[in-house]
Amino acid sequence: MKENPINVSIKGFAISDISNFRYGQQLHDQRFFELKFRRPLIGDPFSLGTGDPESYAHQPVTLQFPGAFGKMRSVSGTILKLEFISTAAQAAEVVVSGTMYQPGGYISKFSLALMALLICPIIFAGFLFFYVSHFNHSLSKTEGTVSYFNESGTKGTHNYTFKISPYQTFFNRSYHTPVFSTARQNIDALFNAADGTFDENLTGQKVTFYIVNTDQNRLNNRDGKIDFLYMKSAVTPHVKFDYYYDLLIYITDKTWFYFVWITELIMEIFFFSCALYCYKMYALDQQQKNRILWFTSLFIAALLNIGVLAMML
Structure with a gap:
């Protein structure tokens, strides 16, 4: 991922004046990142007081990158640390470090495994x-x-x-x-x-x-x-x-019965994995509005599970 994020959203406030952005080591399909932006002025809705930085730890953050055809690609993450730096030589800045899931243009092994689970029965059915x-x-x-x-x-x-x-x-x-x-x-x-x-x-x-x-x-x-x-x-x-x-x-x-049964079982695993994917990507314990993705995946997996169990009877 070569582009810098266009916008960063923290607690509903969008910051677009990002002066520096970098990311590094991958861990469990997440990447550590660090970005800097000019510290808002006192009185700004997002201005930081002296006691504020600690309250941002473990809060969700959304980074928006330029995507294809002029569309935005949103990447969710979690703040690990927020601090502000003020020196006489430069303007006051805010430094945010954390982890983000699925950087733009990067497909993780976890995502490839999910796609394989979905595609394999389709390919088999085609043959x-x-x-x-x-x-x-x-x-x-x-x-x-x-x-x-x-x-x-x-x-x-x-x-x-x-x-x-x-x-x-x-x-x-x-x-x-x-x-x-x-x-x-x-x-x-x-x-x-x-x-x-x-x-x-x-x-x-x-x-x-x-x-x-x-x-x-x-x-x-x-x-x-x-x-x-x-x-x-x-x-x-x-x-x-x-x-x-x-x-x-x-x-x-x-063995057509077993083919249908195995296909439903693979699809069930796929949607349970999607639920895990959504939980990791969108930090659902912190971002309530994205829970619909998680619940939908679990609901479909539960329906498939009923079919799998019913066919075993």
């Missing part, structure tokens, strides 16, 4: 969706008539097994209880009786589904099992979102 698009080209649409159906499973998991003529093999698929259960609803709709109840003995429905191209030569293997994707009634229209969502679940090999 995942790219592979879904690629995987789509390796599937073949298949049609047939349901001749056998069985549903089984444990808590949170549903396993579906079909026999579909004219093919000899079994078609199988397992689903974790998803956030959006469209794929399961399409299957369950095949076995809804006229009164709306579920009857797994209903057969004879024509269905469409997708299989991997390499499984084409296994369709007549009596003892084999083939995974199916996006099975639905032949008269039900094709919904692109539901189709790609089912592919996403399949590609993650039943």
Whole structure:
């Protein structure tokens, strides 16, 4: 940071006549600084009496630096010591020393870690969706008539097994209880009786589904099992979102649940870290008006925490 601050705000009073500014050693993402400005005249709202300097210790200070496009960049800090110097050779000056967080143009390791926590799941999701698009080209649409159906499973998991003529093999698929259960609803709709109840003995429905191209030569293997994707009634229209969502679940090999869980956990850590970041940057124990940033970060982290815990049940 090469620029000197344009303004310094202490206890609500702005000082712009800064004669000297320097900063030094970094400690816990903060930097020590020292600045000088001409001592206000007696009678000025910010004038200093002989007993005043000690009362400024540990008070918040805001330094404003020139930013891009003519905008100001504000940096918060804490005063460690304030003193005034008066000699016969020069005008009386006030010397302020303290610590400031995030000097203009400097990105700390702490900030980079926060950004990485936010960006990593986004990058991972990008690669995942790219592979879904690629995987789509390796599937073949298949049609047939349901001749056998069985549903089984444990808590949170549903396993579906079909026999579909004219093919000899079994078609199988397992689903974790998803956030959006469209794929399961399409299957369950095949076995809804006229009164709306579920009857797994209903057969004879024509269905469409997708299989991997390499499984084409296994369709007549009596003892084999083939995974199916996006099975639905032949008269039900094709919904692109539901189709790609089912592919996403399949590609993650039943780990999509854990992907969502880990993403929410990372986001929760991110917002808790943001709360810590805000506390350190804005000295919230002294600057009440900035507490909204802290409370917002904690609130979002708490909501994500509820989601993380709920998905563990």
